[in-house]
Amino acid sequence: MSRASRPQSQAANEGLRSLFNLAGRVAVITGGAGLLGMKHAEVIAAAGGTSVLVDLPQACPEDRAVELSKKCHCDSFGIAANIANPGEVDAVSDAILRKYSRIDILINNAANNPKMEASSDGEWSRLENFSLEVWDADLRVGLTGAFLCSRTFGLEMAKRGKGVILNIASDLAVIAPDQRLYRKDGLPESEQPVKPITYSVVKSGILGLTRYLATYWANAGVRVNAISPGGVYNGQPQTFVTRLQQLIPMGRMANVDEYQGAILFLCSDASSYMTGANLIIDGGRTCW
Amino acid sequence: MTLSAGSLFDVKKKTVVLTGASGYLGKTFAETFLENGARVIVLGRSEKLDSHLAQWKLTFGPDLVDGYRFDMGDAETLTNTMDQIVAKENRIDVLVNNAHELGPLTGFNTQSGSLENCTIEQWTRNIAGGVLWPFITTQKLGPVMKRQNSGSIINISTMYAVVAPSPDLYEGTEFGNPAGYSASKAAMLSFTRYVASYWGKYGVRANAILPGPFSNIDYSTTNSVSKDSPFLSRLRSRTCLKRLGSPHELAGALLFLASEASSYVTGQALIVDGGWTTT
Numbered sequence: 076m077s078r079a080s081r082p083q084s085q086a087a088n089e090g091l092r093s094l095f096n097l098a099g100r101v102a103v104i105t106g107g108a109g110l111l112g113m114k115h116a117e118v119i120a121a122a123g124g125t126s127v128l129v130d131l132p133q134a135c136p137e138d139r140a141v142e143l144s145k146k147c148h149c150d151s152f153g154i155a156a157n158i159a160n161p162g163e164v165d166a167v168s169d170a171i172l173r174k175y176s177r178i179d180i181l182i183n184n185a186a187n188n189p190k191m192e193a194s195s196d197g198e199w200s201r202l203e204n205f206s207l208e209v210w211d212a213d214l215r216v217g218l219t220g221a222f223l224c225s226r227t228f229g230l231e232m233a234k235r236g237k238g239v240i241l242n243i244a245s246d247l248a249v250i251a252p253d254q255r256l257y258r259k260d261g262l263p264e265s266e267q268p269v270k271p272i273t274y275s276v277v278k279s280g281i282l283g284l285t286r287y288l289a290t291y292w293a294n295a296g297v298r299v300n301a302i303s304p305g306g307v308y309n310g311q312p313q314t315f316v317t318r319l320q321q322l323i324p325m326g327r328m329a330n331v332d333e334y335q336g337a338i339l340f341l342c343s344d345a346s347s348y349m350t351g352a353n354l355i356i357d358g359g360r361t362c363w
Numbered sequence: 364m365t366l367s368a369g370s371l372f373d374v375k376k377k378t379v380v381l382t383g384a385s386g387y388l389g390k391t392f393a394e395t396f397l398e399n400g401a402r403v404i405v406l407g408r409s410e411k412l413d414s415h416l417a418q419w420k421l422t423f424g425p426d427l428v429d430g431y432r433f434d435m436g437d438a439e440t441l442t443n444t445m446d447q448i449v450a451k452e453n454r455i456d457v458l459v460n461n462a463h464e465l466g467p468l469t470g471f472n473t474q475s476g477s478l479e480n481c482t483i484e485q486w487t488r489n490i491a492g493g494v495l496w497p498f499i500t501t502q503k504l505g506p507v508m509k510r511q512n513s514g515s516i517i518n519i520s521t522m523y524a525v526v527a528p529s530p531d532l533y534e535g536t537e538f539g540n541p542a543g544y545s546a547s548k549a550a551m552l553s554f555t556r557y558v559a560s561y562w563g564k565y566g567v568r569a570n571a572i573l574p575g576p577f578s579n580i581d582y583s584t585t586n587s588v589s590k591d592s593p594f595l596s597r598l599r600s601r602t603c604l605k606r607l608g609s610p611h612e613l614a615g616a617l618l619f620l621a622s623e624a625s626s627y628v629t630g631q632a633l634i635v636d637g638g639w640t641t642t
Contacts, residue, residue: 094615095372118371286641293603293638305627324563329627336371336624345372345615348575348608351641352634359563362556362630 095343097124101175102342103167103228105158105220106185108134110309110331111243113143115182118335120147122343124180127171128153129224158185158220164227177235180342181228183284184243186217186277191257192315197268210273217277218284225288225299233295241341242285242301246357248278249303256318278303282353289351298350300341305357307331324359372622375400378455379621380448380504382435382496383462385412387579387587388519391610392459395617397423404448405430406462435462435496436488445503455507457621458500460551461519463492463544465586470541472586478542486543493520493547494554501558501569509565516569517620518555522636524548524573532601536594552632559630568629570620575636576601577608603638 102119106112107128116126126143130136132155140153154170156163171178191200198204225240232238252270259268282301289299306319307329320326337354340346355361379396383389384405396403397419405416405428416430431447433440448455463469469492470476470485497518508514521544528540551571558569576598579587588595599606616635619625634640 094618121371289638289641290603294605298604324560325566325568325627325629326564333627336619336622336626337628339371340615340619340624343615345619346635347615348604348612348635348637349616350603350638352636354628354633355631356625356628358627359556359559359630363560 094345095122095339097122097180097339097343100124100179101127101171101177102180102182103127103129103171103178103224104182104184105129105224108136108139108153109184111307111334112184113139114331114335115184115338116143116151117147118339119180119342120149120151122339124342125149125175126151129156129158129167130185131155131157158224159215161223164223168227168231172231178228178231179238181224181232181238181240182243182338182342183221183224183240183281185220186243186274187213188274189271190311191268191270192311194257194268195259195262197257197259197262198266200269200271201265201267202269202272205272209271213271213273213277217273218280221281221284225284229288229292229297229299232297233292236296238297239342240288240297240299241338242281242299244281244285244301244303244353245274245278246303246305246355246360247275248282248301248353249355250361251275253322256315256322285353286351293350298346300346300349300351301353302334302337302341303353303355303357304334305329305360307333322360323357324363327358329356329358372618372624373399374457374618374621377401377457377621378452379403379457379459380406380455380500381459381461382406382500383519384430385409385415386461386465387581387584388574388577388610388613389461390415391614392461392617393419395611395614396457396621397427399618400427401457401621402427403429404452406435406444407432408434436464436491438495438499441496441499442503445500449503449507452507454511455504455514456511457515457517458504458508459517459519459617459621460497460500462496463519464488466584470539470543472538474539476539476541481541481543485541489541489543489547490550491547493544493551497551497554501554505558505562505567508567509562512566514567515621515625516555516558516567517617518551518569518571520548520551520555520571520573520632522573522575522634522640524552524571525632525634526640529601532594532597536592538588538594555632556630563629568620568625570625570628570630571632572613572616572620573632573634573636574613575608575634575639577610577613580607601639602636603641606637608635608637
């Protein structure tokens with residue numbers, strides 16, 4: 076080690092902290108009480124920001140916010156709301172502005188994502204059986220919800236002349252699902268589960284939303300980007316995991332904390348010259 | 364994994380090999396790594412490298428920076444230098460392929476570089492920067508990363524790998540962007556995906572950064588632009604953000620790809636272009 080190594084490494088940490096610093100910034104995370112929503116919130120907190128977890132009442136976002144505050148020794152806030160309802164989105168906005176007087180970051184993370192890989196009842200998911208009710212419900216959360224939140228929170232950012240929207244798309248926004256992954260031995264073809272069509276449609280739509288908003292609010296100082304993550308290990312059946320791993324150059328699914336770097340990069344000033352971009356984080360699945 | 368913003372993007376004690384370190388972006392790349400505590404081996408051709416190197420050794424300590432000054436166009440010297448680096452270093456964590464000849468020899472900013480006029484020599488020099496040099500460095504340093512079961516290769520491409528330069532931007536100016544540049548930097552993306560796929564299971568990641576307009580307005584070189592040039596206002600107005608990028612705005616992308624923050628990112632093209640390619 077060089078003589079200068081100690082002061083140098085302290086300076087190094089300072090440099091990184093300021094580039095990726097979110098101190099004083101308020102981030103709204105939809106689907107915030109879910110597995111990945113909580114992970115997004117953790118990294119926002121680690122960078123000094125405040126997370127507002129928005130989720131449906133049954134997901135208990137208030138309780139999750141209390142847990143997060145304890146775990147990260149940070150301030151966080153949970154609000155139960157249905158983001159597909161404009162009135163409820165406005166109420167969330169009012170509550171946040173009353174409490175913090177600012178909104179700096181929106182992470183559009185909420186979407187329906189039924190676990191077809193663990194399902195033995197997949198008949199409903201097949202294209203020929205797919206109901207209009209499920210189609211409408213999935214689009215309402217994934218697209219209408221993202222549109223309403225972007226409009227309300229993004230407008231607030233545009234008014235202040237600075238802000239970031241980060242949309243969570245998926246590797247399935249850029250490639251089709253490989254339905255062989257979801258097959259169950261012994262089931263007839265007509266009952267084999269598939270990844271629902273709405274998942275591809277919603278996630279691809281998210282990329283269109285990203286580009287539209289990026290150009291629309293570019294002059295207002297609001298940057299809008301997307302990430303397209305692959306699947307994370309979350310107790311899926313081994314056969315599914317084995318099959319999926321073979322589709323990925325890195326030979327593995329993601330760990331649940333491996334999207335935090337991208338979240339912080341794109342939510343902070345470290346990405347100040349990026350807007351309208353889609354960052355694919357898939358272990359290489361779409362590169363071969 | 365720790366959640367501290369500092370540690371997530373940490374490159375402290377990583378060994379980085381950076382080509383084109385004396386250039387407009389390369390200098391900032393070197394300083395980004397050095398300021399964050401990495402050990403950086405800088406490669407460059409210009410005499411500026413010597414003075415930068417002396418300054419960096421003074422600022423960051425002689426152990427943290429090493430340099431080799433030579434012309435990458437000499438493939439034999441490049442190959443030998445890579446062998447020397449492999450023999451000397453305990454590990455190689457990050458390779459940044461940044462060098463490219465940006466001047467009349469590759470057909471930049473000269474009528475002799477236009478599609479009608481450009482020579483095979485100019486074309487070939489572009490291809491060398493885009494894929495030959497990265498191929499040589501990757502072939503030599505990649506196996507070290509493979510043995511370590513970790514490593515990050517970062518190829519500096521351009522947005523012109525995915526969209527074409529518009530002739531209108533250059534009309535009536537002394538500037539010009541040669542076809543060989545677009546072709547070689549697009550080939551660089553294919554090479555990036557090949558490497559990502561080939562060594563993916565060994566923990567070696569390969570990604571590209573695609574900068575948008577980061578015109579060199581600070582230095583007087585074969586590719587610098589004066590601050591009041593009307594060419595710059597054309598570039599600015601073509602972006603969504605209505606401004607040029609400044610080199611430090613690539614630091615975040617560089618640290619993201621070099622560090623564990625991007626541990627599941629490979630085979631990708633990260634576009635940092637102020638929204639140029641969004642519309």
